[in-house]
Amino acid sequence: MTIRIGILGYGNLGKGVECAVKHNPDMELAAVFTRRDPAGVKILTPGVKVLPVEAAVGMKDQIDVMILCGGSATDLPVQTPGFARHFNVVDSFDTHANIPQHFEAVDAAAGESGHVGIISVGWDPGMFSLNRLLAGAVLPEGRDYTFWGKGVSQGHSDAIRRIPGVKDARQYTVPVDSALASVRAGENPELTTRQKHTRDCYVVAEEGADLKRIEEEIVNMPNYFADYDTTVHFISEEELQRDHSGIPHGGFVIRSGHTGWDSEHSHVIEYSLKLDSNPEFTASVIVAYARAAYRMAAEGQKGCKTVFDVAPAYLSPMDGAELRKHLL
């Protein structure tokens, strides 16, 4: 029997989920739900319907796990608890400060309805969080470092686009090589924001715009750029399309720590990702956790979970005996 997946919201992430379902033979796409006019939403999977979001609850017997692909700012705080009343759900809620509150809301809804809701799934939060936990549990006397990039930051790109005279922009977050090297060498450096990452901006200006002013506004923008060494490159619209249309990302979680009676031995644990497509990789993680949500619910578990609460075996299509034989 295949696991029937519903997708709510068909942007980059929703499309990534659709692609990931295609690559998992134990899953099938049941339907895509949208708040737009369904007639205007073209999906990739032949024979699968695009329906208005209001039709979702009526299909609850045809969907094993609903994957919520909306944004963390306003969509998910409402949608995840709402849909957890009717479905097993997975989301990628990533507003770190509000995770405790989101967890409570989803836990109440899913606990009452008898479903499993797994929140904050992806790579950060998600696989990076998991690696921070694992490394910290194994090396309690040590220190964590997370570096992001090289990759596109949507939020920073948007911030540049809001500057008058900017037509389009792409911002890359780049980890500083010397900082990475110091951490890998187990030197436990104290690193400021500026020492960890640089920011590279590719900007298409409107004709006749004051480039000097735009650059000043970018590099001095509080919160977004002022604390970083920021480089601004003005390029043509064609160059932006040709060289910067992808959505790559990635990063590093590194923990260095000590063992031994007198802490005499050093160790470095490193987890890294190099991703051609941030949304497709995030979606692939989400789909593995959808498998876990389905299985945990089938065992009678309920309530809100995070990547910390999911035994890894639930993520794999292999059963326990196969896993022990082939992967242990």
Add this chain to the structure above:
Amino acid sequence: MTIRIGILGYGNLGKGVECAVKHNPDMELAAVFTRRDPAGVKILTPGVKVLPVEAAVGMKDQIDVMILCGGSATDLPVQTPGFARHFNVVDSFDTHANIPQHFEAVDAAAGESGHVGIISVGWDPGMFSLNRLLAGAVLPEGRDYTFWGKGVSQGHSDAIRRIPGVKDARQYTVPVDSALASVRAGENPELTTRQKHTRDCYVVAEEGADLKRIEEEIVNMPNYFADYDTTVHFISEEELQRDHSGIPHGGFVIRSGHTGWDSEHSHVIEYSLKLDSNPEFTASVIVAYARAAYRMAAEGQKGCKTVFDVAPAYLSPMDGAELRKHLL
């Protein structure tokens, strides 16, 4: 309340467990059990007793988790199921081919006695296995590579020592840089045994021994060296002591895979370890899983588990709310 740990077997691994317990404030060492004469075994922790292995069962109410630090060849196949009849247990059983059989034996014993037994804990099997599972679940269309080293292989060092004329020896397994680079670049290479690792041997010969013959015997030894590019360095006993007395190890688990409707995007997931002390790191992983065994048993779970079956949250001393707040 602290988790009371027993250690059975006080070699490098047992001593590593003792050190790891010291670094985990929620744990305490209850006793060390040995098959040697206890009077001849000096441990590091003040006030803790060394007792004969026969005294262990009588102390079962004073020990929450017994950590079995014997060898996989003959000790653990008997000890782990045996002690699982009386204790929650954790071992580092690493004979891959016999894991299914070992699992069944421990599962029967622990299931019947109502304890939790976690087997094959360490870094490989252990953290590397976990990363193979996670990466495979997230990128089903892809390929895994595991590289070991640079590190000391005890088995290969022992094999060299058995050659007539060899007084002592240390063998390092070394991953081939060009192979690592190709895998990291997502090239999905087909790699032979010889292309993945080289073997570096440091040998102390007896006076007057035929060095040429020893070298020939090493590089042509079937199973151990014949399939590798092997380098033999003859050194003095003093040099071996000075430069090769550590037990470093480490390695890399890398999965490269594709996402997208037509598999058009590439991704690379890499997990790596750089360890000053193989036994102390292994012990540190074991101790984190001992925490999990204790908690899972306290919840009424029982039977044999592996790293695949343990939800990561059980490994950390933090509770769920703290984990979500600080690490997610």
